[in-house]
Amino acid sequence: MILETQRLSKVYSVGQEKIPALRGVDFHASAGDFIVINGPSGSGKSTFLNLIACVDRHSEGEVLIEGQATSKLSENQLAELRKRKIGLVFQSFNLIPVLSAYENVEYPLLLLGVNSSERQRRVMGLLEEVGIKDLAKRRPDELSGGQRQRVAIARSLVTEPKLVLADEPTANLDSETGKQVMSIMRRLNEDHKVAFLVVTHDPVVTQYAERTVKIRDGQLTEENSHVVAYSAA
Amino acid sequence: MLWHIPLRNLFRNRRRTLLGLAIIALGTAMVYAVLGYVDFTMYNIRLGTVKQYGNFQIASPLLWDEKTEKFAYLIQPDTLAKVEQILSKEPGVVAYTKQLNFSGLATTPNKTKVVRATALEPNNRALDYNDLVVTDDKEHKEWNVGKGLDPADQGKVLIGRTLAKELQLKPGDFFSVTATTVDGAYNVGPLRVAGVFRLNNEVAEGQLIFVPIAYGKTLMNTEGVAKIIVKVNNLDDSVRVASSVQEKLRAAGLELEIRTWEQLAEFYRQIKGFFGALFGFLMLSVSVLVFFIVMQVLTLAFLERTREVGTIRAIGTKRSQVFSMFFMESVMLGVFGSFTGLVLGWLLGQGFNALGIGWTPPGAIAPVPVRLSLTLGNAWLPFIVSAIATLLSSLYPVTRTARITIVDALRTA
Secondary structure, eight states, X not given: OOEEEEEEEEEEEETTEEEEEEEEEEEEEOTTOEEEEXXXXXSSHHHXXXXXXXXXXXXEEEEEETTEEOTTOOHHHHHHHHHHXXXXXXXXXXXXXXXXXXXXXXXXXXXXXXXXXXXXXXXXXXXXXXXXXXXXXXXXXXXXXXXXXXXXXXXXXXXXXXXXXEESXXXXXXXXXXXXXXXXXXXXXXXXXXXXXEEESOHHHHTTOSEEEEEETTEEEXXXXXXXXXXXX | OOTHHHHHHHTTSHHHHHHHHHHHHHHHHHHHHHHHHHHHHHHHHHHHHHHHHOSEEEEOHHHHXXXXXXXXXXXXXXXXXXXXHHHHHOTTEEEEEEEEEEEEEEEOSSOEEEEEEEEEOTTOSSSOXXXXXXXXXXXXXXXXXXXXXXTTOSSEEEEEHHHHHHHTOOTTOEEEEEEEOTTSOEEEEEEEEEEEEOOSOHHHHHHEEEEEHHHHHHHHTOSOBSEEEEEESOGGGHHHHHHHHHHHHHHTTOOOEEEEHHHHOHHHHHHHHHHHHHHHHHHHHHHHHHHHHHHHHHHHHHHTTHHHHHHHHHTTOOHHHHHHHHHHHHHHHHHHHXXXXXXXXXXXXXXXXXXXXXXXXXXXXXXXXXXXXXXXTTTHHHHHXXXXXXXXXXXXXXXXXXXXXXXHHHHOO
């Protein structure tokens, strides 16, 4: 199992008031899964994503990445874990503006200390896979939204993680580009056997899921499992 | 490893970076220029002081303690011979000379004035006043025929410009000088003006006269000398050579004490202290200015990158790496700014020097040049001060940025 959460809870404090955002969530994902978590605004889906991405601390329960409990890990250990095992795709792409597409994808490899030739092989390979090899030298402000999200997807996969977490990856894209991006993610999911977990409130995205989970009031409910002909999208 | 990111970020918001660079550069240039002025001025004062006092002087403790009654402080010939033997064997000593001082009355047919006489060995290599003789005065051309003292000149004298004006004397004129002998009797001798000297100090030029030491001894009826003035091959060696000679004097059982030029020159120490305080205050002011403005610039620059920081932290960058990246950016800003400041300071300083500006200090007769010593040796301090002020100013924004909470940073628009 790649990811497992056990009775995962998150409570926010606003003054004296305690607001539960996640209430004892049990969840798991295996290698190669493509899971879509959907729910309305304020349902707790971003909180859930932040907790399993190890960028936020939970109040109770546990998050296990490849069987490793994360609650007792230090800041540096969590950074190490994110670097090696988790890829992230953001709603607003979150590329580094001063770096080219190539350099943005290369950045996580620099953190890992991968040598130059291997970096080049992996970066160019992924840029080709997401279809923007020719745009490698362009900076983010010279790319369209869809192209930026492809760079972000390539960046999320370049360290060969076990799990890619995508937070509303199509929210800032038009519907056609959104479909293209989802198709790419689905294809990479199959090609690389990486588990994808996509958080969205876009019903179109759900069509690409082989497993859909609904989140409401901080609780998950398994909706269905199905195989999607993503290539038709 | 990730040096290219700070470098590119540095030039991302050009206007803000330019503001930061300008503040650092101006601060550096200002400190460089002032240090250059202080250095040039102090160098000239130092040269003038050493020219006046020699590198060090040897005399009886009685003279240094101003217990001058009955001339007991005079160094008698047998002691003098032993001192000369020590000095002649001391490496680093270039030359030395004997000196005798007395006060007296200078009298012309029309006027009498109190003078302080320095009796010295003409043309000696340790302390020579002959090069102070005026030969190019535009107002008093009659002085320009004057010459320095020669060992053969027994009854000749050099007088200051102010004294020459007051007593209406010129080279070739005679006047008499009255002094007290070591036995307490009055003695009068004739003196012929060999030349008029320039010290650029109105008070000194109105009181001092230089006579050959043989004349002084005759007038004071003594074979003794007041002090021995020593010249050392290198100004920076003064203290070392002085200590070595002092040890040898002690070993020879001679009750003589050495004073270095810096110990003797109260004026030099006061000026040095004044400039030190002034320069320290300026450095502090510039550092504080650079500190606060650059901190403001960096805080804003880093604040607008909050979400980026959240992103790079989320994909595995450690806090320490974020700190390094942003600190490196500050280092680059500090180094670029300080270097630019040095170049700016050098260029402006060269322009200033080319103007040939001078000013007349209090008590001086002629203006002295105001120059900036724009050497490499004077460059490192302003560079370091500005760079350190920049780095210190960056510590708060850099630390704050590195400690950002990832989730909060990612939520930032």
